[in-house]
Each structure stands twice: as structure tokens, then as C-alpha cells.
Amino acid sequence: MDAFLISTGIVALAEMGDKTQLLALVLALRFRKPWPIVMGILVATLANHALAGAAGAWVTTVLGPDVLRWVLGASFIAMALWMLIPDKLDDEEAGKPPRLGVFGTTVVAFFLAEMGDKTQVATIMLAAQYTSTVMVVAGTTLGMMLANAPVVWLGERMTRLVPLRVVHLVSAAIFMGLGLWALLGQH
Template sequence: MEAFFISTAIVALAEMGDKTQWLALVLAARFRRPWPIVLGILAATLANHGLAAAVGAWVTAFVGPQMLRWILGASFLAMAAWMLIPDKPDADKAGGTPRWGVFGTTVVAFFLAEMGDKTQLATLMLAARYDATLWVVAGSTLGMVLANAPVVWFGERITRRLPIRVVHLVCAVIFLLLGLLAMFAPAP
């Protein structure tokens, strides 16, 4: 359960102000149909983070525990630095006519926008860290939905009141601590 809770918290925090959260806002403003958008986010995240977790679990088969420890630690430190650089809205992601409907457009746009994103990389690292791939995927998916569903339903009102910079700083500190723990905590 630790993998689930940590994955949920890290991904929900990392998603604040992220480009996919901006995409959720753009989709909500354009289509004004929250349920297909939220379900599309859920489907895209399950697929994307499922792949990321599978890669993370696969890496552990080829990298020794000591090397993995340093790679994970360095990765978490890099994520801490990355969190200090907020994303900007990318309004052109939802352009054009929804060829596959609101749900299909959301799935495709969200899946592609999430490729190489910090939440996808966090999921990969968490899956490498914990021997609980399904819990990591479930937690990271819940974290994405928790961060994006309110944006879809309440839109711009939230983004005007939420201190994104503070959330980014808190998340950077969490990644910093995780990185230091991964590198310097006594091995189990």
C-alpha cells in the first residue's frame, strides 16, 4: 500500500501546473463535457503509466540493486530540479474538430502529451523503486485524476486561486528527499 499512497501523492503534486493539466483545462473549455474528458484522462493515464511502470519494473531485472539505487536517487534529484520549472499552457493541443469525439480526442491528446512528462517519469521511477507495479500504476493514475478532474469541472477558477509556485516547491522538496533517501538510506 505504501507504493500506492506515495505514487498517488507524488503524481498529484507533480501534475499541478503541468502541461497535461493545462490540456485538461483547454479541453474542458473547448468541449464543455466533463465526463468524457475525465474518462479520457483516466484511460490515457492507465495506458501511459502502465507502460511507464512496465519499463520501470523491467529495468530492475537488468540493473543491480546498488546501481539502481544511484540511478533512482539521481533521477529523483533531477525531478526535484525539473519541478522548479513550471509548464506553460499549450492551447493548440485541443485544436481541430474532434474526429473521435470528446472521449477519443482526450485519450489521444492526453496520451501523447504525457509522453516523457515528469509524471510519467515519476511513475517509471516509482515502479523501479517498489516491487508493486500494479499499485504504482493505480496510485499514479489516481493522482492524475485527482489533479485533473477538478480542473475539468471547475476550470479557470481553480488556476487563478491555486499557488502553483508553492505546489512546485513542495513537490521539488519531496523529490529531493526521495532522491537523498534512495542514495543514502541504509540498504534493506
């Protein structure tokens, strides 16, 4: 259960102000059809995070426990620093017409936007740290939904309620703590 809860919390925080959250806002403001957008986010996130979870589980079979501890610790610390750099959505992504409809456009856009993103990297690291890849993927997917679904339904009002800089600082502190715990706490 730890894998699920920690994964949910970390990704929900990491997603705040992320480019995919900005993409959710753009799609919501442009199409004004929340259900297909939310379902598209869910499908894209499940697919993307399942691949990331598999990659994280695979890493544990290649690296020994000592090397993995250092890689995870350094990765979490790097993620903490990355959290301090806010994401911006490219204007080109927002201007493309919906050839696949609202749902299809959301699935494709989210899947591609999530490639190499903070939350995908976090999913890989969490899957490498915990033995239950299914719980990690379920948690990271729930975290994405908790961060993005309200943005789709509440749109621009949501962005005014949450001070993104504070969320980024809290997320960075959590990732730094996890990195230090991995480096110093597991001997």
C-alpha cells in the first residue's frame, strides 16, 4: 500500500504546473468537453505509466542493489532540482486541430507529452524502488488524474487557486528527501 500512496502523492504534486497539466487546461478551454478529455488523459496515462513501470521493474533486474541505491538517490535529487524549473506548453502543441476528435486528440497529445516528463521519470524510479509495479502504476495514474481532472472541469479558475511555486517547492523537498533517504537510509 505504501507504493500506491507514495506514488499517488508524488505524481499529484509533480504534475502541478507540469506541461501535461497545462495541456489539460488548453484542451479544456478549447474543446469544452470534459468527459472525453478526462477519459483520454486516463487512457494515455495508463499506457504511458505502464511502460514506465515496466522500465523501472526491468532496471532492478540489471542493476545490483548498491548501484540501484545510488542511481535512485541521484535520480530523486535530480528530480528535486527539475521540479524547480516550471514547464511551459509549446504554442505549436496547442494550435493543432483535432483530427482524431477530442478523445483521440487527448490520448495522443497526453501520451506524447508525457514521454520523458517528470511524472514518467518518477514512475520509472518508483517502480524500481517498490516491488509492486501494478501499485506504482495505479498510484501514479491516480496522481495524474487528481492533478488533471479538476483542471479540465474547473479550467482557468483552478490555476488561480493553487500557488504553483509553493507546490513546486514542496515537491522538490519531497524528492530531495526521498533521494537522501535512498542514499543514506538504506544500508
